[in-house]
Amino acid sequence: MSEPESRLVVIAGSGRSGTTFLAKLFDSSPEVLYRHEPDSVLRRPEIPFHPDAGDVEAHADAMRDYLGALMAANQARCAATTPTFPKSFRSPAGNWLHRALVYGSKLPPWGKDPALRVPDCLRMPPPVTVIKTVDSLCRLRLMARARPDARFLHIVRHPCAVAASVAEGHRLGLMKGGAFLDAVFAMPEAAGYPFDKADIAARSPAEQVAFKWMVQNDKTHAEMAGGDSYRLVSYERLCVTLRAELTALFAHAGVAGNPQTDRFLDRLEQTRSAGRRYFSVVRNPRSGLFKWRQRLPAGTVAAIEAMVQHSAVGRLCLAAAAEAERAVDASAGCS
Structure with missing residues (x-):
């Protein structure tokens, strides 16, 4: 598959920020071929994860080649996510076989074979390929230099929700690692905040996650x-005004609205639960949206919200989340 034959959309964010949920909304389109975190399978550590301006120019060609490899990655980890959706670029038999x-x-x-591949069963090139990543969030400028025609959706979620979800993943044994403060403080941008490494290292794990975020x-x-x-996409706003937000994001990415996506949205909105599994995307978008308030101590919430007041994205995110919470409360009061 050559690059001009498929438009590229990259969905990026911190872990537990709603990247998979947004990516599955896009995957519901018959036009979209979806690659789930292919950079976690095809790793290119020689391309910087936190590139500066000089790195952007130096690694643009390598990133262009890398993006081509990511778009073609059909290892099961990248190409076998569920639920599945019929695609216009497969024949009816191809859709059945792929499923x-x-x-x-x-x-x-x-199921345990990391080298297992799932053929794409294509009858024609897909109009759009969507790559979802949490590892390459800080590589977007480099990706944009390598593929100026690509579209980028950067999703953010309230940092307390992210921290609470990370903690739950650790408790369940489904997530590993910590905040990786050495790597974070190696970024020149970390010096732009009124916190040093000793200060952040002495704080709770939730606050460390929020600082990295x-x-x-x-x-x-x-x-x-x-x-x-x-x-920039607010996860909370997406969940509360799902259809309007997704229509705007589809338009930005050059993806047409379609009945298949509408049916998937109906399914989500008619689901009563927040999802039975930790990584579930089939859930009511509003259900459990602010459950993190019961999972984090009030002091930790206050500390995180005070910390991210020093952040441009933090201020935007807190405002969007507060607006969404008011909408949820108002809706609950009317029901």
Whole structure:
């Protein structure tokens, strides 16, 4: 698949910020071929994860090649996410076969094979390829230099919600690692806040996660804001005004509205629960949206919200989340 044959959309954000949910909304379109975190499978550590201006020019060609590889990555980890959706670029038989391969890839003994590939079963090039990433959030400027025709959706969620979800993932044994403060403080941008490494290291794990969230999201937004290819997305606003927000995001990305996506939105809105599994995307968007208030101590919430007042993205995110919370409360009061 050559680059001009498929438009590229990159969905990026910090872990537990709603990237997978937004990506699945896009995957519901018959036009979209979806790649789930292919940079976690095809790793190119020689391309900087936190590039500066000089790195952008030096690594543009390598990033262009890398993006081509990511768009073509059909390892099961990248190409076998559920639920599945029929695609216009597959024949009816191809759609049936692809669905069978996706669900079959999750069965023993194949489910544990990291090298397993799921053929795309294409009859024509897909109009749009969507790549979702949490590892390459700070690489967006480099990606934009390599592919000026691409579109970028940068999704942010209230940092307390992110911190609470990360903590829950650790408790369930589904997430590993910490805030990686050495790597965060190696970024020049970390020096732009009134916190040093000793201060952040002495804070709670939730506050450390919030600091990492702040530095990385601020860097990306500062580098990308103002460009026609870039859109900052509030997870909370998306969940509360789902259809209007998704219509605008589809238009930005050059994806047409379609009945298949409408049916998927109906399914989500008619679901009563917040999802039975930690990584579930089939859930009512509003259900449990602000459950983090019960999961984090009030003092931790106050400390995180005070911290991210030093952040441009933090202030925008807190305002959008507060607006969404008022809408949810008002809706609950009317029901």
